[in-house]
Every structure is written in C-alpha cells, then in structure tokens.
Amino acid sequence: MSDTLLNIALLQMNIDAGNPVANFSKLEVMLEQAAGGKDKPDVIVFPEMWNTGYALEQINDLADPNGVKTHALLSEFSRKHGIHLVAGSIAEKKETGIYNTIYAFNRSGEAHASYSKIHLFRLMNEEKHLTAGEKIGRLSIDGMEAGMMICYDIRFPELSRRLALDGAKMLFVPAEWPNPRLHHWRTLLTARAIENQMYVIACNRVGTSGDTTFFGHSMVIDPWGEIIAEAGEEETVLRVQIDLALVDEVRSRIPVFEDRRPSLY
C-alpha cells in the first residue's frame, strides 16, 4: 500500500447522556467492529463527548478524572491492534476545570497528542460548565501532519487556516452537532476543506438527548471539496480510504497558499 493512503473508520455512535458506563461498553463494541473486517483501519475517529454526552448539570461527577479510564481502555486497544485513534472527545476533569478534550493514540498505544476545545458553545451552555483549552491541536499520523478541532470550532475559519499553514493535510472534527443545522454542518465542513485544500474527517453522533436530536451525517470531504463518504442518521461505522497525495495535487492546481496576501488582511 502506498505510504500516502490511509484507511479511516468513523464511529457514528448513539451516546447515552449521563451514562458513561453504557457509553464505554458501546464504544468497545463499535471499536471491535471497526477493527475487524477486511479493510483494517489505520485511524479510528469517535464523536465529541462520547463518554458523558451533554449531561452538563452532572458533569462534575461524570467527567473522567485526568482521563484515566479513557487512557486505560484506548491505550490498550490501539497498541493491541496497531491502529491510531483520534478518540473523539471526552469530558475530562482536571485540577483546573472540566475540559472537552481529544486524546490521540498512536499505533504503540501512546497518547501522543491532545486538544481541548477552545471555543465553547453557548447555545448548549458549555461555557457555564466547562473550561476552554488554550492551545490549538496538531498531530502527526505515520509522518503525515493533521489538525484537530471540535464541533463549534468549524465556525472559526482562522483556526483551520492556522493548522493548514502549520502543515496539516487533514483535519479531524469530532462533533455533537444537532438538528436543525445540517445545512450549516455540511456547508462549513465543505468550506474548510475547499479553502484549505485539505481532507476533513468529521464524526458526529446520532440519537436524542432531552429535546435535542443529533442527525449523524458523519462525512469525509476531499481537498477538492467532494464528499467521498457520508453516513445516514443511524448508528454505524463509516469507512473510507483517503490519499494524502491529492492534497499536494490540489494545492499545485490552484496555488491558494502561494497567492494569499496576508499583509492586506
């Protein structure tokens, strides 16, 4: 297999808000399902806050202290199967607050990168219960540079542009993005892919939480802006192969990064 190809699996899962025990069990089942089959993934991606959902009123009791439980499961899984994990995000309790954090595990089981959501989403009261991260999220997957953003972050084009300027060729986006904003979800993700000429790999949840329904539609968009894989509204493992060589090809066809005039704007 060419060294620019990556098989990606996205776990579009239903999340039981406020029930980490059920969510850990569900995740384990879906991980085994994703790792099996003939197209073994190089990278598995999960949705946002998959351990607790948006049970924010109880988040102080539910968040994983220092991510210890999450690390125990995912470090062992990634090492055993030799698969990278962009482990969605979890609610994580630290001394300084509760964060919405992605941990990325490499094929040896090391948590080699992390990112805590920097834009908290007021419409879902995140800012009342969570602490915002202060750093942007970069990682490297088998020598290929990538960026991490979480859900609401896709409304801030400066962030993905910064990651692209720093070398990212793919962007991972765990999310809990609800109805009625499917149009925003698809348009913003596609825009981030086209303007930065990068792959966008976005994993949303399905199911309901109180009055809120989550539509799924996890998707992978290529650097030309084509949606090359898209899930429906059911729980599923979405699989796709991407070729990072396409990023360089698109960037040389329309040399946006050479033509930009940052001194003027």
Ligand SMILES: NC(=O)CCC(=O)C(=O)O
């Ligand atoms: N979990 C989130 O950040 C949701 C963001 C969202 O729904 C939006 O419209 O933005």
